[in-house]
Amino acid sequence: MCCSVGFARSLGLALLPLALCCIVANLLLLFPMGETTYIKQDRLASYTWYFGGLGGGGLVMLVPAVVFISLGKCSFCWNESLMMCGSVLAAVIGLVGSCYCLVISGFTLVQGPQCFTSFGWSYPFLDQGGRYLLQPETWSRCLQPVNIVEWNVTLLCVLIGLAVLEFIICLMQLGSGLVNAVCRPFCYKQEYSLNA
Template sequence: MCSTGFVRSLGFALLPLAVCCIVANVLLFFPGGTTQYLQEGKLSRLVWFMMGIGGGGALMFLPAGVFISLGKCTGCCWNESVVMCGSVTAALVGLAGSGYCFVISAMAMLEGPQCDTGLGWSYPFANEGGRYLFEQETWSNCSYPVSIVEWNVTLLSILLGLSGLEFIICFLQVINGLVTAVCRPCCYKQDYTLNA
């Protein structure tokens, strides 16, 4: 059985996830759909780490491209093993990118947004360890940007979910590629000796 078809499907699954990560991260730069806070430099600091644009987005195009470009089975088990080893390397890059996106998004979620509390701009939820997520009545402490807590929580949750899926897909390919690269030649050799 040829495993390259499975790998290609993983690549096609990564593409929309990467695009959605980029879109979610770009939206974090425009709270409430306005450019005002970007121009004033009043965005949360972790937004500038570009976890969705770089880690969960652009970096994912490498493994997706490698997975999709895998050809059909050539009939030579050694060629397939070499190709699978290359796809494992690409999958490791994907693991790093999705892991980066997940960790930075989680840190941003725990820290909470920068906002105007009426006493000036600050991070009112920064030292709570994410407790504010379960105390929605405290969200009104942020006056401006309007609904900034909901904006950040929604987009960061999307980034966490998407990067988690990307991580799982890349991890599946690491396992698939290693099993194929290591065991496939042995299986072919055994089949050959049985057929002889």
């Protein structure tokens, strides 16, 4: 069978927890160490406000997840060609969302956190181009929030990993949908010739 609706559904079911994890990770970035003080004082890294995990990896990713899961469930809602177009379009939306999450998380990681140092509030790692990630002994420059570098690095690496997984899943469905669109006419011709 050319069309694998079950495969698409399983990919959709895999996307749901990834999207929810992205939302949670992004929300945790807004509240370092669970404190609300820093968000009220606008002391978060500037790229945090682009909501890469909440928007791109989270809410946007719910669109392909729902579309993939609903494929073939409602026969009068989806005809075959609409099902293929919907699947491919949803996969493209998912690819864009995961890329957005990946890029924003990467920029935030390279920029480093905004933190209080002995010179006041600043971005102490901004001019290092991400080299601080390989020099954990320099992380103690950030005095407040406590352990902010570890907090940001952990959550941003989680977001990057989740975005890569989401990208792979959406790319798989995009490939499956396109192959399906090409193979489907041949499948129907074979079925017709067998029935004749």
